Amino acid sequence: MNPRHAAWLFLAPALLVLGVFFLLPVIAALALSLTDYDLYALADVRNLRFVALGNYWALLQRPLFWSALGHTVYFVAVGVPLSMAASLGAALLLNSPLARCKPFFRTALFAPVVTTVVAVAVIWRYLFNTKYGMANYALGLLGVHPVDWLGDPHWAMPTIIAFAVWKNFGYNMVIFLAGLQAIPADLYEAARIDGASAWRQFRHITLPMLGPTLLMVGILTVSGYFQLFAEPYVMTEGGPLQSTTSVLYLMYEEGFKWWNLGSASAVAFLLFAIMFAVTALMLRLARRGAHADGEAA
């Protein structure tokens, strides 16, 4: 047996698992998205019609799809920078030589990541209750009028963003912490001897050395945040006035509430295409940035 065949043989189990549990469902979903699979087709498969790109075309003409996309982009554009800033800030504090009780704070800040969304959402709904919530109580002490956090279409998404950032920042914090610990201490020592301030050390040593970590965390967070679903599902059910309906929430409603699986699959593939384009763009920009840095150096 030649080495090529042996290699394929060794790969076969992994490829088989990937093929059965990933590739096949994806191909099936793609095929589904070209049909009008719905309740009638579920009852009798003869009611299934091939509609080619009809689902995609109908979606692009639906105002709800565009508004859902708008909400998702809003969530990503505000949520990702906030989330990464919170993670980096917490990691910097934990990495500081001045910090005490590090294991305790590391665990405490990571705790939201391992809690269940549904259980935590119940508590957040209390915190942000218009009449009895702690958030409005605190605002009341400052003399600010109560805000209808989850009932006002303008405030619901910011509340969801705050919830998602709080829930997720611990995970990236741990990755950043590992990245920070990998930066050689002598770089900082040299900078201090040259008289660099804390900000300049951060700007010219920490950030460049964290570059690859930042890029990876950025891509993971963007693709994670594009798949916004659980937070609006448990906090607002897509409301008020559909102001927290994300693309994935739309897919869920199409697929499981109304059982239009064809149209729901089309939503999934459109979201996939958008996420693919955005991450590809991010990688490209990062590569160009790296080149520019390389030329300047």
Next chain:
Amino acid sequence: MSRGARPHRPGRRMPPHRLLAACLLTGAAVLGGCGKAATERDTLTFWTIGREGEAITRLLPDFERAHPGIRVRVQQLPLTAAHQKLLTAYAGGSTPDLTQLGNTWLPEFVALDALEPLQARVDRSAVVRPDDYFASIWATNVIDGRLYGVPWYVDTRLLFYRTDLLRQAGFAAPPRDWNAWRRMLAALSHPERRVYGILLPTNEYEQLMSLALQQDEPLLRDGNRYGNFRSAGFRQALAFYVDTFRLRQAPAITNAEAGNPWTEFGRGVYAFYLSGPWNIGEFRKRLPAAQQGDWSTAPLPGPHGPGASGAGGSSLVIFRNSPHKDAAWALIEYLSQPAVQQRFYDLLGDMPPRRSSWDGGALRDDPQARAFREQLERVKPTPPVAEWERIATEMQLVAAQAIAGELTIDQAAAEIDRRADAILEKRRWVLDHAGSKP
């Protein structure tokens, strides 16, 4: 009473820990699968939706005593997840033996051919007597001439109102028609003080739908193939509904923004509240004792005299692939007895669908339930198509745009028709397709 059920031999029961182990081993995330995996032949799996699941457990011991061979496993589904869970169970072949099913969902499951026709069993039954049921409620269970469910409890919308506020404004009785209603709303609304005649949450379609059902024209036309929302009747109902907001006799807010409507109703923020029977219990619980004499209920006013309202509620249905149909029917018969329905009302406040159930118990002399009794003789079913809930949802979204002033009444009616026609496209195709077959 259980003529439909054959006598059952008490079977060997699997010990609870074995049953649990079996479930875990088979990884049966869909709980319905567990009942079938067990060797217990006469274990009925009964799915309930929402609050009914808690009350039913209090009624079942009597049933199990009367039928020693039948054990009932009740599984409670939350209302928000029930619809998808039922459809997923159908797709996965793990439906229960019987379930509670909202009567607007019934056409969907009939379209799936998932339900057992029940006419033959009703004909043989000494307990379930169709002429004792409110006619329109019974009719919601008949699709294309075949019976698929037995009504369990009813739900319709009518007016809750503050008797003291109406009296102060010079009105001795609640309104009987829209003109009188409009006059009262005008007299009772003071938007500058944030006091409104009525609360109509803009995210609920039931209110507009109830007004629309009062009209002579049906909501769908041509054998339920197209929307009929441009009819004069629907436009009149939509205009009345939208005018209530434009005249600032109702605030344009959703349920979430309304927060706690019961307290606000007690404080006089709203004089009317268009809602359903469960709120009798809520108002009794939430309003202080001193205010209990200040509210009542009234049938829904119509365009010209007392009007119709929606025939809502839940039915009990048996799935076609259940192996325990006789036992399931025995349970349906038990839950249909007037005495049991009266106990059910005492436990939960769910209103019975049979006239004889209203003739005794707590319901007979209840002044606040009387309006419902009257309204139930005057309810209308919604169009029996699987797509109805979707159409009603779209209707309300467009109506909310009209309330916001983005669309005129005629534009809104045309837009609802356009959306309804698009949703019904597949139904038209299936009907035409079936027609062309030999």
